[in-house]
Structure formats: C-alpha cells, structure tokens
Amino acid sequence: MPERPVAVVTGASSGIGAASARALAAGGWHVVAGARRESLVEALAGELGPDAATALPLDVTNEVSVEDFLRNVSGCRLVVHCAGGALGLDRIADADIDMWRSMYETNVLGVLRVTQGLLPALIASGDGQVIVIGSVAAFEPYPGGAGYNAAKAGVAALCDVLRLETLGQPLRVCEIDPGMVETEFSLVRFGGDAEAAGAVYRGMTPLSAEDVAEVVAFVASRPAHVDLDRVVMRPRDQARVGLVHRQD
Numbered sequence: 001m002p003e004r005p006v007a008v009v010t011g012a013s014s015g016i017g018a019a020s021a022r023a024l025a026a027g028g029w030h031v032v033a034g035a036r037r038e039s040l041v042e043a044l045a046g047e048l049g050p051d052a053a054t055a056l057p058l059d060v061t062n063e064v065s066v067e068d069f070l071r072n073v074s075g076c077r078l079v080v081h082c083a084g085g086a087l088g089l090d091r092i093a094d095a096d097i098d099m100w101r102s103m104y105e106t107n108v109l110g111v112l113r114v115t116q117g118l119l120p121a122l123i124a125s126g127d128g129q130v131i132v133i134g135s136v137a138a139f140e141p142y143p144g145g146a147g148y149n150a151a152k153a154g155v156a157a158l159c160d161v162l163r164l165e166t167l168g169q170p171l172r173v174c175e176i177d178p179g180m181v182e183t184e185f186s187l188v189r190f191g192g193d194a195e196a197a198g199a200v201y202r203g204m205t206p207l208s209a210e211d212v213a214e215v216v217a218f219v220a221s222r223p224a225h226v227d228l229d230r231v232v233m234r235p236r237d238q239a240r241v242g243l244v245h246r247q248d
C-alpha cells in the first residue's frame, strides 16, 4: 500500500461514496474503493490515479467478498461506510420481508462486517476513524419507510455502542445523517423507475453527493482529539422527511 494514509470507502461506485472517494483523495488519502459494480470503482480509481486510489470488488452482504476485500487492505486509518440504501415504499401491512432483510443486511450487517474486519488496524493506526452515512430516516420515520427507518435506526445504535465500547482507545465514530441527496438512491428504491425517482426531487433543490462528501472530508480532517458524533444535514427545502418546499 502507498505512503498516504489509507481510507476504505464502501459503496464507492456512485453517489455519496464516489464523491467521498474523490474528496478524500484530494485531501491526501489513499482510498480503497469498494462496491459490487467493479467497472465503476475501477474507472474511479483510474481517474484518481494509483497514488490516490485502489479499486476492489466488494459486496458487504457477502462474508467471503468482505474477507477477500479486507485481505487486500493494510494499515487502514479511516473507513467511510456509504454502501446502503432503501428498497420500496411498502407499508407494513404489505411489507416484503425479503426487502427488509436486504436493507438490514446492507445498511447494518454490512457496516458490522467491514468495521469488525478493520477495527484492529484502525486502532493500531493510533488515530482511527469510522464514518457511517446514516440518514435522517433513522429518527424521522415515515409511512412506507419502516424497513429503511429500522435499518438506519439499527446502524445508529451500532455507532453509539461502538463509541461506548472503544472509549479510551484511539478511535472516533461519526454518523453523518443526510436528508434528501440526489444520487442513484431513489432510482434503486423504485426498482429503476426513473419517473418515480425524478418526482422525489421535483421543484426543490436537494443536496448533492458532493455536499455530503465535503462533510465527510471535513470530519476526516479534524485533529485526533475532536470527535463529531453525529452530523445532521439537509437541503434548505426540506424541514423534515415528508415536509418539503416545492416550487410548482
């Protein structure tokens, strides 16, 4: 691995993960970028250059994939968990249990698997950091959102407990909770329906992936004694989940 400090970014093939990888590389990190769509992380690493990035395939729901990924990472000081997302907007009465399971696997157990694997290296670095992209959905539940709300509340608990359990060790844990960010998030949520995804951001200005990445880079560059536990950020047009100002 190169001489720059190493940052693992999961979900680096699009959206917040790709933008975070770019922001961290610009800030002097060597980013190990992981996602299932290998060609996209390879293109990102190609753009950033060999000093600043390495691309590796990663499916955070698959233990073998996580083990293979981690075997190729050494000396990690920062992990940014961006792999995640929502599936559907079904109400509880009609909820598809497999979709709930999938959201829990990605948003919660994926964070657990990768964090567990990296924890010894993060602590051994003397200044380790875990940054998790959570969501305002963790504490602002909404009709149709229960599966995603539960998953993001679950990962929020993981962040809190990790901070408690590692007190006294050189590790910081930050949960960044964005509101609406225009990425592939809604396209994935609505199973590739571009019209439904576009309607989410109609008449309002959402955050961009770069807006969130700037905060990731800011958190990652604080001095070792400064811990930002939780950062909540939203577009000005969104007061709460479901309370959005639209011009139309």
Ligand code: NAP
Pocket (backbone or CB within 6 Å): 010, 011, 012, 013, 014, 015, 016, 017, 034, 035, 036, 037, 038, 058, 059, 060, 061, 081, 082, 083, 084, 085, 086, 106, 107, 133, 134, 135, 136, 177, 178, 179, 180, 181, 182, 183, 184, 185, 186, 188, 209
């Ligand atoms: P996105 O553009 O859809 O990015 C999601 C990323 O997660 C992709 O790179 C995807 O890559 C990766 N991913 C999904 N399943 C994975 C798996 N099993 N293993 C590895 N990587 C996986 O959406 P985004 O908005 O950037 O989402 C990033 C995070 O922000 C998510 O946790 C999301 O819940 C959270 N968030 C988003 C918003 C929003 O409004 N956009 C708001 C709050 C929080 P591959 O498909 O290539 O694997």
